[in-house]
Each structure stands twice: as structure tokens, then as C-alpha cells.
Amino acid sequence: MSVDLDHTPRCLLVSDRSSFLHEKNRINSQVEQLNFNYKVSLLLPECGSTPSHLDSMLNNFSTFYLIRKLPIYELLDKRFLETAVYQGCVYGLSYRTRIDEDICVALMPNGHLCLSLDKDSFQVLGVEGKASRFSHRTKSRYVVSVDMTESSMVPGGRGYLRLLTGLKSRLPLKSDFLLSHHPGGGASLQALLSRYDWSEHKPEVSTHALTCLSCPTQLTSIPPNFDPHSFLEWLGAVDADISCENSSCSFLSSLACPEPKTMLSQALRVSVCGLLLPQDILRLIQEIRCYLDQPQLQSWVALTVHGFVDSPVSWGGREHGALRGGENFYTLLMGEDHTYHLHLVTGAHDTCPP
Amino acid sequence: MSVFMDLNLIYTGDRTGLRTLLETAAHLGFSTVAINYVFEPTSKKKQEIPTPTPINELIDHLPVVQGRSRPIRVLNRLTVVMSDSSHFRPNATEYRSFDLLAVQPTTEKLFHAACMLYDVDIICISVSEKLPFFFKRAPVNGAADRGVVFEVSYSAAIRDSTLRRYTIANAINLMESCKGRNVILSSAAEKALELRGPYDVTNLGLLFGLSDGDAKEAVCSTCRSVLLHAETRKTASGIIYTMRSCSDSAGQEGAPGDPEHGDPPAAKRHKLVLTQ
Secondary structure, three states: OOOOOOOOOOOEEEEEEEOOOOOOHHHHHHHHOOOOEEEEEEEEEEEOOOOOOHHHHHHHHEEEEEEEEEEHHHHHHHHHHHHHHOOOEEEEEEEOOOOOOOOEEEEEOOOEEEEEEEEHHHHHHHHHHHHHOOOOOOOOOEEEEOOOOHHHHOOOOHHHHHHHHHHHHHHHOEEEEEEEOOOOOOOHHHHHHHOOOOEEOOOOOEEEEEEEEEEEOOOOOOOOOOOOOHHHHHHHHHHOOOOOOOOOOOOOOOOOOOEEEEEEEEEEEEEEEEEEOHHHHHHHHHHHHHHHOOOOOOOEEEEEEEEOOOOOEHHHHOOOOOOOOOOEEEEEEEEEEOOEEEEEEOOOEEEEOO | OOOOEEEEEEEOOOOHHHHHHHHHHEEEEEEEEEEEEEEEEOOOOOOOOOOOOOOHHOOOOEEEHHHHHHHOOEEEEEEEEEOHHHHHHOOOHHHHHEEEEEEEEHHHHHHHHHHHOOOOEEEEEOOOOOOOOOOHHHHHHHHHOOOOOEEEEHHHHHHHHHHHHHHHHHHHHHHHHHOOEEEEOOOOOOOOOHEEEEHHHHHHHHHOOHHHHHHHOOOHHHHHHHHHHHHHHHOOOOEOOOOOOOHHHHHHOOOOOHHHHHOOOOOHHHHHHHHO
């Protein structure tokens, strides 16, 4: 029996091409559906330093809070539900928990609380849940998804009490938690934050200037010049600082820039890391559209948004898992006449992006 | 999915080396490891089964697993390399001090006996020689039904290129018979440099003929089922277990009805029925 080594890990790629001016473009819903964004990276060709309005936009991303050792039953606290969750804008994710080893918790802005549990914890917790869609031979991962805005989950309701006793006495879960509230305002979160050890964080912005970058030509042409795989591979290599020279004496990387290519004298790579909200990303996209409107040398900007690898949910609250890498990201290639190419990618254990 | 485990770290007697090994394993992301005492009895002289050194003597503070907040869990394991059926004594008392029990059969008859009869958790597939026998479906399926897993070690492949060929050949033979079920991948590392991270071991599993899901399970879920199987060996099918109570004298004071004092223990009195 020969081992099939050509078989590469499966990934799902959805490509979309449209214009911002087109009334039926789905870009807003596609961006908003990815609730938990970890990193935004921008590639600005022929640009030496960040333009001022883009810079101020990047530095004004919403702050987020990190609570250490938060007992998860506190997310069911009546005051927290009334002041924050029911108003519809809390984003919460457990921090430093691995999706394929530990228990992960996510609180989505539509009031859904999602717990991804291993088999023993699920059996101890005693709340209704489903086996993970990505179980292989045996079911070893279970997902409990609760809608906090439902009538049975009103404080005092049957479902609410069952989950509360489960999280308090049967399975006392504690983990570090990232919390963010839109529109900016930790005021409604203060009641919860004041009881535990918390710290406020601003998303970290880092800039890197590149010189002599080989880049594919006519990126935004329609029909597209390149297949998405080679384009995304090149973009990822630029983002990760991997050389695409493919010189004969270097065995570290055999990645090469897709042909036909041109040489850019300079380019700027900017990245923002933290718990980033979809609303901030939509505002950033608008700013980039204004930037491209001005007469410039370059004709495109590439924006990549990465979701959290260890989040139990990805687009639209659908289940997310990690087989060998839990990537879920999208790349938006914006052209000068308000056209865009959008590529949404997920790994093997994931549902199809919208 | 459960936590990542490496159930084969060879015990060499070198305390510092073992400490570095445990720290590297915790750094790479393994949450549970097992220190393997290899016992190879020869027919010439009688050898004693080694007793495991308690973990707190080996290392003071267990290192915390990278990315989590718990320290690494360390277990003890015994591997008996069998070239004769008398080498493995079922229900020997020395085996009780080990958490996991493994055998490495060297002939086909012993392999068949190990799969169908012996009360072990792991059957090791030898990687240092070309296997003299082929795996037949019947004993492999029998072992799978009983919950016994097969283990393939990869650190020999790191050390030597000839051993690399043997490892891959033997592993592919195994996968043909067992279809990727009930297999664990572990390192058999003697030095910290021979350990690899869990996702790298998953990729190595692809080279051995496992599918994506099977290779990942070989590092986490199947290892978890081995630990549960080992616990059932000590208990009555996993339902009842006995625990030694802390001290006997404390128990005596509370015992009711000490016969020396002359008070009989409370008992039901037979009800006298009055007859007319």
C-alpha cells in the first residue's frame, strides 16, 4: 500500500467579486458575521508611511478587557444580562484555551452563549447539547449553545436555573476571558469587571516598511489574473516575512511570486492585533475606499482579517474546529473604482463561509 | 478531542536528563506523559522487574504545560519485551505499581497471545528490525475489541536512517491490518531533542498511512482511552475500586460495640408474639 502524500489538508475557499457601489453586495453581512477577529493586516503598495487618516483610524479601534479567572456562571448574572447582553452588543471569548484540548466559551452579540466541551465535562455539566459536527470515529467534543434571549433562559426560568447550577456546582468553569462592548463603553461591563482581576487593552498596531517587493501585476483585473490559491499564498508570505525569491541556494522556502510580476520599490505592511469588532473593520474599509479615491500611484490595497483559531464559532455562529490549524480568515482586495475581490478561507474542521 | 499525550518517555536513570525531557514535553504542549521502564528478561538469569521511582523524587515542581494553567501529568509505565511466553506473568504483583502496562512481542505466536489473551494496555510494534511476521486481521481485530492499542514510536526514525525505513515499513504494515483504528504514536525519547510537538506527530502519522482524523486521534483521544483502559485493569471492570484507608488505629476508636467492654452491638430484637 502506498501512502498518498499528495493529499494536502483540506481547506474551504469561497471567492466573491463585486463592487461597493452595487446595491446587492454582501460585504457588510460577510464582515459582520465573523464576530471574533484577532488580527487585521493591511498591505499598502507604493506607500512609505501610513496615511494620517488611516493611521488615526487604526489607532482608534475599540479597547477590550481581559478578565483573569472569570467563573463562567458570572456570564449568567442577572444584572450583566440586563445591562449588557440584552442590549445586544457584548463580544466575549475565553482566552488561552485551546479548541481541541480545553473548554472554550464564546458570548456572541446576538445573546448566544456557546460552550465547546470535551466528553467528560459535557457529561458532568448535564445541559442539553449536540455532538460536534467534526467528530471522527467517536464523539469526543460536544457543543452547548444557549440563546440567552429566549423565554426559557430568562433569569429564574427552568433552562436558566439548570445551566446556572451546572456551571456553579457540577462543573465550575473558570477561565481568562476577553470581553468587548460596542458601542465603546465599559460602563455596562463595570459591574462584572469590578468583581474580578481585569485589565483594559488597546489593540496593538505594528507597522513595517518593505522595499523591493515583487508583486503580481494587474491584481484587480476582471476576470482575475491569478487563481486565489497562489495569490493568497503570496500575500501570506509577505505578511509572514517569508522570502519569495526562491533562490537556488536557499532551502527554507520555495514559495514564489505568481507570474507575471513587477517590482514595487516600497510597500507598507500594517497589522492590528487584539479582540477586534466587525464594526471597526467596516469603518476601516470605508476609510480605505476614501484613500483609494484620491489620485495615487497604486491601484489596490489588500486587507486580511483573521478570526481566532481557538474560537468555538466562526461565521454566523456556526461551529469552528481545528484539525491541524484552525484558520478562518478573509482577504479583501480593493481596487480603485470601488471594486473588490473577496476570498473567505477556512480550514478542514469548519463550515462553509457565507 | 482530548488533551495531547505522549505515553513513552524512556527512563534512563539520569535525573537531569529526565527533568529536561519533562520540561520539553510541557513546553511542546503535551499535557500527560508516561515514563517507560523497559524490562527485557533473558532466560539466562533471573531479573527483577524494576520498581518505579515516585514522581516527586524525580522532579520537584512539575512544569506547567505551555498555553494552559495546569502542570504536566506524569505516569509510570512498564514495557515487557517478550521473546518467550514465560516472560510475561499475568497478575504479577509487581505490575500493580505501574499505571500502564505494555508488551513488545517478537514472534507471531506471542503477538497473537498478546492480542487475544494478555491483560495489557499497549502492544508495541518493534521499530529496530524488519518484523519477522505479518499482522493478521484476526488478532488485530481481537485486540481492538478488547480495547488494547498498538503503539508506533518515532524517535528511532529521528536517530538513524535504516531505522527510519523499518519504522515506516512496519507502521504501514500495521495500518493495513488495523485500518488506522486503535493506534497511538509516541516518541520513545531518551533525550529532549528527540521529542516533537503534537501537530508534528500528527503529520508524521500521515506518513505512516493514517488519515487526517486518525492521525490526530492517535495523539489525543486514543491515548485517553488507553488511560481509561488501564484504570479498569486495576478495578473490577471500572465499576468498583478499593482505596487503602489512611490509618487503622483511628478507625478502631470509632468502632461501635467493642466486645471487650461487654456491650453487644445493636441488633434487631425478635418481637415476642403473645399467645393466648
